[in-house]
Amino acid sequence: MHSTVVRAQNVFGFFTTVAFAVAALIAFTDIISPRTPKASVSMSKVEVVRGRPNYYSTKKEEYAVLRFNLNADFSSLMNWNTKQLFVYVSASWPNATSSELTNEAVIWDTIITNPSADHLQNIGPAAMKKLKKSAIGKTTDPSRGKINLKNQKAKYQITAPNGKLAETNDVVLKVHYNIQPWVGLLTWTPQMEFGNWKMMKGGVSKLFNFPALKVKKAAESKS
Amino acid sequence: MLSALQNPRQAAAQLLNFGLILSTAFMMWKGLSVIADSPSPIVVVLSGSMEPAFQRGDLLFLWNRNFFEETKVGEIVVYNVKGKDIPIVHRLVRKFGTGDEAKILTKGDNNLADDTELYARGQDYLERKDIIGSVVGYIPFVGYVTIMLSEHPWLKTVMLGIMGLVVVLQRE
Numbered sequence: 090m091h092s093t094v095v096r097a098q099n100v101f102g103f104f105t106t107v108a109f110a111v112a113a114l115i116a117f118t119d120i121i122s123p124r125t126p127k128a129s130v131s132m133s134k135v136e137v138v139r140g141r142p143n144y145y146s147t148k149k150e151e152y153a154v155l156r157f158n159l160n161a162d163f164s165s166l167m168n169w170n171t172k173q174l175f176v177y178v179s180a181s182w183p184n185a186t187s188s189e190l191t192n193e194a195v196i197w198d199t200i201i202t203n204p205s206a207d208h209l210q211n212i213g214p215a216a217m218k219k220l221k222k223s224a225i226g227k228t229t230d231p232s233r234g235k236i237n238l239k240n241q242k243a244k245y246q247i248t249a250p251n252g253k254l255a256e257t258n259d260v261v262l263k264v265h266y267n268i269q270p271w272v273g274l275l276t277w278t279p280q281m282e283f284g285n286w287k288m289m290k291g292g293v294s295k296l297f298n299f300p301a302l303k304v305k306k307a308a309e310s311k312s
Numbered sequence: 313m314l315s316a317l318q319n320p321r322q323a324a325a326q327l328l329n330f331g332l333i334l335s336t337a338f339m340m341w342k343g344l345s346v347i348a349d350s351p352s353p354i355v356v357v358l359s360g361s362m363e364p365a366f367q368r369g370d371l372l373f374l375w376n377r378n379f380f381e382e383t384k385v386g387e388i389v390v391y392n393v394k395g396k397d398i399p400i401v402h403r404l405v406r407k408f409g410t411g412d413e414a415k416i417l418t419k420g421d422n423n424l425a426d427d428t429e430l431y432a433r434g435q436d437y438l439e440r441k442d443i444i445g446s447v448v449g450y451i452p453f454v455g456y457v458t459i460m461l462s463e464h465p466w467l468k469t470v471m472l473g474i475m476g477l478v479v480v481l482q483r484e
Contacts, residue, residue, distance in 0.1 A: 172364070172365070175365070175403075175421070177386055179385055191408075192407065192408045193384065193406070194385070194406040195385060195406065200364065200421060209363055249408065250408050250415050271452065277386060280380075280381070
């Protein structure tokens with residue numbers, strides 16, 4: 090009964106029990122820590138152009154290219170169990186037949202790591218040095234949750250499966266976030282209030298329309 | 313081994329006990345699978361394409377039911393591609409339409425381009441049925457042992473050997 094193997098088994102068993110209990114406690118602290126995110130987003134420039142999806146494609150489709158302003162305060166989302174905060178801006182628009190926002194595409198995103206997860210970022214050595222220097226001795230840095238972008242170019246241009254986007258009406262930009270914890274449940278922008286987690290204040294732009302196709306100057310003069 | 317022959321009753325009890333442990337594990341897996349409506353409710357991350365969120369070896373819990381709303385843009389989903397047997401964990405970045413026919417595009421956070429190149433030949437978008445679950449829970453690193461076992465097959469032999477030795481040597 091008291092052989093080495095049994096002792097080793099007991100020690101390992103106790104270790105896993107304690108590790109999982111502590112992990113569960115840490116995950117639980119997320120639920121009681123308050124979240125009060127707010128954001129405002131607006132479209133600053135939009136145009137629709139024609140292009141190829143990749144250089145070897147013969148098909149031409151329409152692309153909506155956007156610029157937007159974003160002012161967000163997500164500092165309350167950065168607690169000790171936050172590994173990264175994934176913030177993304179999406180554009181939604183209805184189908185021709187309905188007014189429901191049935192199409193959605195991410196146009197811009199960013200990964201905000203807590204200082205405890207900086208070493209995991211996939212960035213160049215100079216940027217990494219700067220990032221680490223910005224939070225020496227800190228494991229959490231709520232100030233990183235503040236975002237202020239003016240006339241920011243979209244990272245991803247918008248496409249549609251049928252290749253048609255020009256003169257689409259009632260497009261709206263929305264800000265979302267996704268919290269990646271060190272351990273526990275992943276959470277997204279809540280659809281309803283839940284305990285200390287408040288809904289996002291703002292975060293939805295005014296409706297706007299995609300303009301008519303922009304014709305290139307050169308093509309215009311040719312025709 | 314000799315004592316097992318001398319005491320067949322004890323040997324039978326041990327065999328039954330072993331069978332019980334195996335079937336319990338199997339039923340827990342299948343039960344979880346039914347609850348989450350996913351053929352594989354727990355997956356281990358195999359690539360670094362979602363870094364820094366997920367590293368290799370992290371354990372993910374999946375949920376595949378749409379009680380309140382549809383699977384939407386921004387969720388991290390696990391999907392299968394026709395003709396490839398390795399499930400992929402990536403983020404949903406575009407969705408056109410609703411319901412089962414919605415066209416879905418995914419992208420890894422750590423990848424520059426979207427997943428069009430990863431899909432089957434001639435497939436531009438995923439459908440809801442290609443998705444086997446959305447990630448809802450996360451435990452770091454715990455699944456790394458399965459990566460070790462599949463990358464270094466000799467470890468399986470070593471582990472089986474040690475387990476066999478323990479069974480043979482430990483009789484009481």
